[in-house]
Amino acid sequence: MEHPITAGNGEHNVFDESMEVFHQAADLIGLAPRIRLELEQPDYEHIFYVTAHLEDRLVPLTPGEAAALPPLDLSVIPGNAGLVPLLGGKFVLRPEALRAGSIHIRDGVIRLDAGLYRIAPGGFARFKSYRVQYNQARGPYKGGIRFHDAVSLDLFNALAAEMTWKTAIADVPFGGAKGGIRLDPRAYSKEELEAISIRFMYKLKQLIGPTIDIPAPDVGTNSEVMAWMLRQYSDGERERHEMRGVVTGKDVRIGGSEGRGRATGQGLIYCVEEWCRNTGHAIRGTRFIVQGFGNVGSAAAEILTALGGRCVAVQDADGTIYDPEGLDVAALIAHVQHPSNLARSVRGFAGGQVISTAEFWSIDAEICIPAALGNAIGGAEAERLKVKLVAEGANRPLTAEADAILAARGIDVIPDIIGNAGGVIVSYYEWIQNKRMEHWSLAEVNARLERAIKSNYGLICDIASNRSIRTEAYDSRGFTTGRAVPVRTAAMVLALKRIEAHYMLEGFSQ
Numbered sequence: 169m170e171h172p173i174t175a176g177n178g179e180h181n182v183f184d185e186s187m188e189v190f191h192q193a194a195d196l197i198g199l200a201p202r203i204r205l206e207l208e209q210p211d212y213e214h215i216f217y218v219t220a221h222l223e224d225r226l227v228p229l230t231p232g233e234a235a236a237l238p239p240l241d242l243s244v245i246p247g248n249a250g251l252v253p254l255l256g257g258k259f260v261l262r263p264e265a266l267r268a269g270s271i272h273i274r275d276g277v278i279r280l281d282a283g284l285y286r287i288a289p290g291g292f293a294r295f296k297s298y299r300v301q302y303n304q305a306r307g308p309y310k311g312g313i314r315f316h317d318a319v320s321l322d323l324f325n326a327l328a329a330e331m332t333w334k335t336a337i338a339d340v341p342f343g344g345a346k347g348g349i350r351l352d353p354r355a356y357s358k359e360e361l362e363a364i365s366i367r368f369m370y371k372l373k374q375l376i377g378p379t380i381d382i383p384a385p386d387v388g389t390n391s392e393v394m395a396w397m398l399r400q401y402s403d404g405e406r407e408r409h410e411m412r413g414v415v416t417g418k419d420v421r422i423g424g425s426e427g428r429g430r431a432t433g434q435g436l437i438y439c440v441e442e443w444c445r446n447t448g449h450a451i452r453g454t455r456f457i458v459q460g461f462g463n464v465g466s467a468a469a470e471i472l473t474a475l476g477g478r479c480v481a482v483q484d485a486d487g488t489i490y491d492p493e494g495l496d497v498a499a500l501i502a503h504v505q506h507p508s509n510l511a512r513s514v515r516g517f518a519g520g521q522v523i524s525t526a527e528f529w530s531i532d533a534e535i536c537i538p539a540a541l542g543n544a545i546g547g548a549e550a551e552r553l554k555v556k557l558v559a560e561g562a563n564r565p566l567t568a569e570a571d572a573i574l575a576a577r578g579i580d581v582i583p584d585i586i587g588n589a590g591g592v593i594v595s596y597y598e599w600i601q602n603k604r605m606e607h608w609s610l611a612e613v614n615a616r617l618e619r620a621i622k623s624n625y626g627l628i629c630d631i632a633s634n635r636s637i638r639t640e641a642y643d644s645r646g647f648t649t650g651r652a653v654p655v656r657t658a659a660m661v662l663a664l665k666r667i668e669a670h671y672m673l674e675g676f677s678q
């Protein structure tokens with residue numbers, strides 16, 4: 169059988185690499201050839217373009233450009249009305265700024281207190297967009313929407329496949345999908361992002377639906393983006409309230425679930441609790457480091473701290489901070505979420521010491537939580553880690569090389585497909601609540617989430633150690649393979665056996 173392991177240019181690509189564990193597990197359980205063919209490529213790959221109108225910008229001049237200009241009078245814009253700060257020192261320039269201020273413009277250049285800026289006229293822009301619908305054997309396609317400037321079809325194929333395994337492992341009746349737009353959301357105003365998001369949904373509408381394909385937030389998107397998308401999907405429809413489940417991750421006030429915002433971090437810490445129980449580690453006093461302090465990383469840090477853990481270092485895209493005595497996680501979250509912190513970064517936090525990106529990986533701690541982007545931990549980082557456990561909050565944060573090094577060094581891993589499954593599990597609860605027009609309490613959501621995560625993590629640990637048992641929570645007897653396997657392979661075995669059951673029992677329409 170052909171196993172597509174390399175890209176045409178002979179280099180590994182993300183999707184093919186992500187499928188290596190699939191092939192190992194498929195070989196291990198003797199997955200039927202036709203089921204394997206169905207699962208080793210996506211059902212549908214959609215690439216499309218959306219256009220939207222962008223506002224005028226003020227772009228800072230470089231020192232060289234500024235020096236070449238003759239003197240220019242200072243413009244005064246009271247209260248900076250009509251100026252919207254963006255990443256990189258740029259501003260969106262609204263007409264009211266020019267109307268309200270005392271303005272001097274020459275050759276498209278304006279001088280403000282903060283420096284000289286070129287006025288870059290707005291206009292229409294085009295954005296490349298994607299939706300990969302990977303597999304729907306177990307239920308409607310399900311997966312997040314990512315706004316990021318480094319996305320590709322290859323990446324979305326890998327992430328959509330991962331959602332297929334994750335929904336099976338979480339035992340929620342969904343398949344797998346993923347998609348998004350190639351852009352850095354920090355470079356656009358809220359109004360521009362709304363325009364881009366609704367145009368995206370305008371085009372996506374014919375491909376998705378509450379029982380067909382259900383998007384959710386991912387990197388660069390949030391509940392606000394989901395609200396715009398819900399509106400665009402359902403506006404003007406006669407039965408629009410029936411459509412509330414077309415996206416999950418909504419604000420609680422418009423049909424979102426209690427607990428969804430922190431569910432991924434919460435689920436990860438339920439796994440960490442089980443790992444501590446299984447290995448005899450006490451959570452109280454456990455030192456941990458976190459890479460990525462967005463939705464997942466900050467929630468995981470907050471919850472683990474509340475259980476008595478000590479967060480000794482945090483790294484994000486813009487900086488790394490460290491305190492061996494433990495950072496004040498609540499204060500750090502307040503710092504990152506402060507409206508003046510445009511990069512939403514830990515950089516500039518007064519309660520910790522700045523260290524280099526490289527130093528982060530060799531900090532003394534018990535647990536490392538990668539919760540940023542894929543491939544964050546390669547061979548070099550894996551060699552330096554001093555922890556006992558890597559609990560994967562991000563998708564695919566370990567390269568294959570890093571995985572092998574950690575295994576050889578005896579460092580445990582909680583794999584992403586169970587570690588960060590909390591988000592999709594609570595998305596499923598949100599979807600049920602929308603269908604039933606119900607609203608569950610946070611306690612109910614978390615009790616269900618805890619049962620779901622801990623029982624499926626227990627199954628994975630049993631498959632890994634080849635232990636066939638029946639407990640009150642689960643029965644691993646139908647899943648073990650006759651030998652011990654790495655935990656990541658064990659998770660894939662669980663996914664494939666659950667998906668296989670659908671193909672075997674329902675059969676194929678020709």
Ligand code: NAD
Pocket residue numbers: 385386387388389432459460461462463464465483484485486513539540541542561562563588589591592
């Ligand atoms: P987010 O956008 O809220 O936060 C991302 C964080 O990663 C930010 O702190 C950012 O600064 C940091 N980061 C980005 N590039 C970095 C770099 N090069 N080095 C260090 N830090 C960097 O995203 P999120 O929702 O928290 O998602 C994080 C990861 O978890 C992603 O891999 C995502 O696919 C995965 N995930 C998220 C959810 C969810 O419910 N949000 C669910 C499952 C998986």
